[in-house]
Amino acid sequence: MKLTPVMKDFVVHWGEMGAKWGTNRTVAQLQAFLYISPEPLNADDIIDSLQIARSNVSSSLKELQNWKIVKVVHKFGDRRDHYELMKDVCAMFQTILDERKRREIDPTLQILKECISETDTKNKEDRYSRERLVELLNFIETMSLWYERMRKMSIDKIMGFVQLENKFSKFLKGSK
Template sequence: MKLTPATEKFILHWGEMGWRWGINRAVAQVHALLMLSPKPIPADEIAETLNVARSNVSTSIKELQGWGLIRVVHIFGDRREHFETLKDVWEMFLIIMRERKKRELDPTLAALRECEASVASKDENAAYTLQRLKELTEFLELAASWADKGQALSPTAAKRLFQAGDKVFRLIG
């Protein structure tokens, strides 16, 4: 697959953003390539296009499949597996939100609750520590609640919610 300057720029940028969000750069670049590809691509072509090792592509594909962001497609007459990403960016957003909640928010909430329960009352800073932990827990519980509600939305409803955001911000002030 031949990359245009625009696709190359996007793939590099998506890889950089993925790295900043804690995602392996190669994983993000494979995802970016699949997002911009009009047809499913086999792993060897992904490796060649991105100029990365085939093993790196395999690892990236497994991670993206684990997130539910790509799927295998079989092409008639070709024994290789081809891969494509979800076409609906809102569906992709909801999946990423679900996975980040599961991998980041839920364990953090569990750790905060554990920390709250273990604050020693004889510690001179116990009241302050407990108050801060409770504030963090309350904030993350609210964020997790919003994430749960967001995950229940269809991609169309999620888009409508975001489009209504300006009205909500004006209403709240």
């Protein structure tokens, strides 16, 4: 399977983007390729199209599965594994965010709490640190809570909300 120029562009750019956000290039390229593929792909499709080694395909797919956005499917009469990216863009991003929260934000909150409880209040420096850590904890907790709320809404509701909020902010301005 040969990529069209447009497909290449997209795959390459998405790969670069992924790298900037902390995932590796190949994984992001694979995600992009699966995203624009009408059918689930097998390892050979990917090897041919993206020109990467089988081992790399295998581990990158595993990574995408760890992120819970790719699953294995099968075609009738074909014993090879086929891989399918979560269809709905919105759901996919939500899944990624959920996962990041679980892996990174939640442990950070944990650490912050530990740091705060371990501050030595007799120590002047620590007292200041404590204040600041509490501030940071509050901020991240609020954002987390906010995200939890938001993530229950569908994209349509969010769209609707963007408009609602727009009116609300105009109202606030008017009342000042």
